[in-house]
Amino acid sequence: MSVEDLLSSLSGNRVVYYALYGALLFGVLKLTILGLSFGSMIFGLFILPPVNFKKYGAKQGKWAVVTGASDGIGKEYAFQLAKKGLNIVLVSRTQSKLELIATEIESKYKVQTKIVAFDASTDDDANYISLRNVVSELPITVLVNNVGQSHSIPVPFLETDEKELNDIITINNTATLKITQVVAPLIVSTIKKEKKKVRGLILTMGSFGGLLPTPYLATYSGSKAFLQAWSNALAGELKPQGVDVELVISYLVTSAMSKIRRTSATIPNPKQFVAATLRGVGRRNGAQERFATNTPYWSHAIMHFAIANTVGVYSKVANSLNFSMHQAIRKRALKKAERLAAEKKD
Ligand SMILES: NC(=O)c1ccc[n+]([C@@H]2O[C@H](COP(=O)([O-])OP(=O)(O)OC[C@H]3O[C@@H](n4cnc5c(N)ncnc54)[C@H](OP(=O)(O)O)[C@@H]3O)[C@@H](O)[C@H]2O)c1
Structure with a gap:
């Protein structure tokens, strides 16, 4: 029986008729949702005006706390939030780097700064006490949980050094939670005192490493998820x-952590990345399928949207592509280490 014969023999069947009709409606609904979320991404990324940080207390004597503020993305958050008119508490490991940045921010943007230096990998109560001592009297409205560590190079989970594993979980997870427990109540009380005339904001740095389960970065991937x-x-x-x-959520950005120096269409520098993030706070951009999540940089957003709406972030295809990519990166990193060791010997 040909397909035409089959269709004509079924055309009088009411069950088949309603099943086909239902499938058509389902298809139209799916396409409409896809079209609307694609439109919403484009609108958020390229058309809507930047978010006005007055709603988060900018130029009203309010404070932002930024962790991992002495380098890379965190340093850029500190500078750009100060430029918007927030006083800044800079939290990081290296006191001397924080002092230099604090001086530069104060002279450039005429805002106040405070610094708190501790090693977040130690999970010492003294860390959080020193933070509380500095921030407890400040009208804080913004917290940026930026501090993070990844693997020094992609590595099989079973060969991951125990210190590296502990540091990643302690810095990315334990410290982030404990810092938030110190700062978030202060944000809530500032908003209460202001009778909700300003809002609070807590940004936390996720990663494509957490969006997609990432072989050879398993611990980092899990910590970001x-x-x-x-x-x-x-x-x-x-x-x-x-x-x-x-x-x-971010794909690669040039920084000490990524060990990438050259920008490209898919790899912005911290300045470009943070500008995109602050411009579109509260929008989902590439993370259309996720509540309270933003993939703010335009090319990262398109990548996120494309993966989520095709193979899916938890698929076998995404996993094996990611595996091959990180196997190749590990191979290159090991070769480079070998070359450097040989040069040192000579
Ligand atoms: N760069 C990327 O491609 C990328 C992609 C996706 C997500 N992210 C996320 O973005 C965030 C920032 O990354 P980044 O590339 O800007 O990193 P980075 O350039 O390496 O800077 C890391 C910052 O965190 C501080 N820090 C590191 N270990 C610390 C510790 N044990 N205790 C206290 N402070 C510590 C560093 O302080 P010192 O200056 O004292 O070392 C520095 O200020 C991370 O959460 C990362 O996972 C980055």
Whole structure:
């Protein structure tokens, strides 16, 4: 029986008729949702005006706390939030780097700064006490949970050095949670005192490493996926209290951590990345399918949208492509280490 014969023999069947009709409606609905979320991404990325940080207390004597503020993306958050008119508490490991940055911010943007230096990998109570001592009396409205560590090079999980594993989880997860427990209550009380005339904001740095399960970066990948769920849960809790909580997802950015120096269409520098993030706070951009999540840089957003709407982030295809990519990066990194060791010997 040909397909035409089959269709004509079924055309009088009411069950088949309604099944086909239902499938058509389902297809149209799916396409409409896809079209609307693509439109919403383009609108958020390229058309809507930048978010006005007055709603988060800019130019009203309010404070932002930025962790990992002495380098890379965190340093850029500190500079760009200061430029918007927020006083800045800079938190990081190296006191001398923080002092230089604080002086530069104060002279450039005429805002106040404070610094807190501790090694977040130690999970020492003294770290959080020293932070509390500095911030407890400040009208804080913004927290940027930026501090993070990845693997020094892609590595099989079973060969991951125990210190590296502990440091990644302690810095990315434990310290982020404990810092938030110190700072978020202060944000809530600032918003209460202001009778909700300003809002609070908590940004946490996620990663494509957490968006996509990433072989050879398994611990880092898991730590960032943890932040996705934690940040989204916190977003639900703090929304009624006037605090916007958002996970910020990024693909590669030039920095000491990524060990990439040259920018490209898919790899911005920290300045470009942070400008895109602050411009579009509260929008989902590439993270259309996720609550309280933003993939803000335009090319990262398109990559996120394309993966989520084709193979899916948890698919076998995405996993094996990611595996091949990180195997290749590990191979190159090992070769480079060998070359450097040989040069040292000569
Ligand atoms: N760069 C990327 O491609 C990329 C992509 C996706 C997500 N991210 C995320 O973005 C965030 C920032 O990354 P980045 O590339 O800007 O990193 P980075 O350039 O290496 O800077 C890291 C910052 O964190 C501080 N820090 C590191 N270890 C610390 C510790 N044990 N205790 C206290 N402070 C510590 C560093 O302080 P010192 O200056 O004292 O070392 C520095 O200020 C991370 O959460 C990362 O996972 C980055």
